[in-house]
Amino acid sequence: MRIAIVGAGLGGLVAAIALRRAGFEPVIYEQAQACGEVGAGIQVGPNAVKVLRALDLESGLERFGAIPEHHVGRSWKSGRVLFKSATRVACLERFGAAFYQVQRSDLHAHLRRALPADAIRLGVRCESVDAATTTIRFADGTHEAFDAIIGADGIHSMVRGCLLGPGKPRFTGVICWRGQTTADRLPPGLIGPDSLNWMGPGGCIVHYYVRPGELVNWIAHRTSDVWADESWSLEGDKDEMLKAFPGWHPSLITLMAATERCYKWAILDREPLPKWGEGCVTLLGDAAHPMQPFLAQGGAMAMEDGFMLAESLRATPEDIPGALVRYEAMRRPRTARVQLSSRARADICQVASPWKTFKRDVGYLYNQWFNPGAAVQKADWIYEYDVAAQMRQLRAA
Ligand SMILES: Cc1cc2nc3c(=O)[nH]c(=O)nc-3n(C[C@H](O)[C@H](O)[C@H](O)COP(=O)(O)OP(=O)(O)OC[C@H]3O[C@@H](n4cnc5c(N)ncnc54)[C@H](O)[C@@H]3O)c2cc1C
Numbered sequence: 001m002r003i004a005i006v007g008a009g010l011g012g013l014v015a016a017i018a019l020r021r022a023g024f025e026p027v028i029y030e031q032a033q034a035c036g037e038v039g040a041g042i043q044v045g046p047n048a049v050k051v052l053r054a055l056d057l058e059s060g061l062e063r064f065g066a067i068p069e070h071h072v073g074r075s076w077k078s079g080r081v082l083f084k085s086a087t088r089v090a091c092l093e094r095f096g097a098a099f100y101q102v103q104r105s106d107l108h109a110h111l112r113r114a115l116p117a118d119a120i121r122l123g124v125r126c127e128s129v130d131a132a133t134t135t136i137r138f139a140d141g142t143h144e145a146f147d148a149i150i151g152a153d154g155i156h157s158m159v160r161g162c163l164l165g166p167g168k169p170r171f172t173g174v175i176c177w178r179g180q181t182t183a184d185r186l187p188p189g190l191i192g193p194d195s196l197n198w199m200g201p202g203g204c205i206v207h208y209y210v211r212p213g214e215l216v217n218w219i220a221h222r223t224s225d226v227w228a229d230e231s232w233s234l235e236g237d238k239d240e241m242l243k244a245f246p247g248w249h250p251s252l253i254t255l256m257a258a259t260e261r262c263y264k265w266a267i268l269d270r271e272p273l274p275k276w277g278e279g280c281v282t283l284l285g286d287a288a289h290p291m292q293p294f295l296a297q298g299g300a301m302a303m304e305d306g307f308m309l310a311e312s313l314r315a316t317p318e319d320i321p322g323a324l325v326r327y328e329a330m331r332r333p334r335t336a337r338v339q340l341s342s343r344a345r346a347d348i349c350q351v352a353s354p355w356k357t358f359k360r361d362v363g364y365l366y367n368q369w370f371n372p373g374a375a376v377q378k379a380d381w382i383y384e385y386d387v388a389a390q391m392r393q394l395r396a397a
Helices: 010-021 046-054 088-095 104-112 158-164 238-243 250-257 298-315 320-349 354-370 387-396
Strands: 003-006 027-030 041-044 070-075 081-086 100-103 120-122 126-130 135-138 143-145 148-151 170-182 195-200 203-211 215-223 262-269 281-283
Touching: 003 010, 010 027, 010 104, 010 298, 041 046, 041 104, 041 203, 041 298, 046 088, 046 298, 046 387, 081 088, 081 354, 100 104, 100 203, 100 215, 126 158, 148 158, 158 281, 170 250, 170 320, 195 354, 203 250, 215 250, 238 250, 238 262, 262 320, 281 320, 298 320, 298 387, 320 387
Parallel strands: 003 027, 003 148, 027 120, 070 195, 148 281
Antiparallel strands: 041 100, 070 081, 126 135, 135 143, 170 215, 170 262, 195 203, 203 215
């Protein structure tokens, strides 16, 4: 079976690995000349770790990833602790897998090592997809027919546009800066082993280690009326970034000021789609369900998609359209719920007025008083999910 995957992001790579384990030989077409994610952090929640476990790739994470002791919420100015939930031990006990925070390029390289070099064709841009003939037209003018095409080409997906028509993602009114700082550039003890979320009016700042004790990743969100380009590599102006957070806690300013380069981009999302595919062409990851980053689940959902898509094709290789419909039926409700929950979480993180901020923070303190250590994100239903269990259900059906 000839399977083409458009895009070598986390979703495309996991799909390719899972498909190979299911006995297929997919080829990934990636427009970038060199493979590798930009230097940025990513949180790999227990549900995503279980995808890696199902692919025998969990071991190795501990060599490069950090596991936070707690998730801690602090007030933007005073630093007062608003919530604190145990993470290291609690995730293992409650969800059966650890919670990692890693450098994207480390995770990307870890996944790439599970594929033969010729499984990824670099510097190949796909221009269009014809679902009726399952054909890709490439930027060099050539075209090729396949048995199945998977659009794993991210938020601005070309494949999605060809299947479902044009339509821009929605600017959410939030812009972000991100940066990384090596620990040796910071005062000793400034950043501990916890994952921090500083919550203010009109923004929040998250930071965590992506290499234990070595490299700190931070992301600073701010509400804004001004549209910015959605890109991981648009360099931001450090002074402009620091000016966007006047009065924020001095330790944050120290952290961000110690960063050599920062990047700026806009947060976009879409409404959940009514369908993802047509015939032998389908979508996964951000191409199908871009979401706001406030539950840190976009990459995790792309990885779950890739795994379940391969399992569905393994179950009925003789009926590709049927396998893709089944995949979509399994994945759409969950990813739509995560998309909408991320949006709801964004509203909490980006509360604008001081009065609403005060009410939110009192709510956190009240909850901590009566239920200390409870996870504030209410993400149990996300983290509990195990692709291996779902796969067993699929096989039994
Ligand atoms: C600020 C921020 C923080 C985040 N934090 C987290 C987090 O902590 N945890 C988490 O799970 N998720 C997080 N996410 C979300 C996560 O980054 C994305 O959901 C995830 O990277 C999507 O993966 P993907 O494989 O679907 O797409 P992408 O990673 O976008 O990959 C798409 C690939 O397709 C290629 N491509 C595009 N068009 C073409 C074409 N025409 N031809 C050939 N190749 C093409 C691109 O070059 C790219 O390599 C965050 C997102 C943001 C914005």
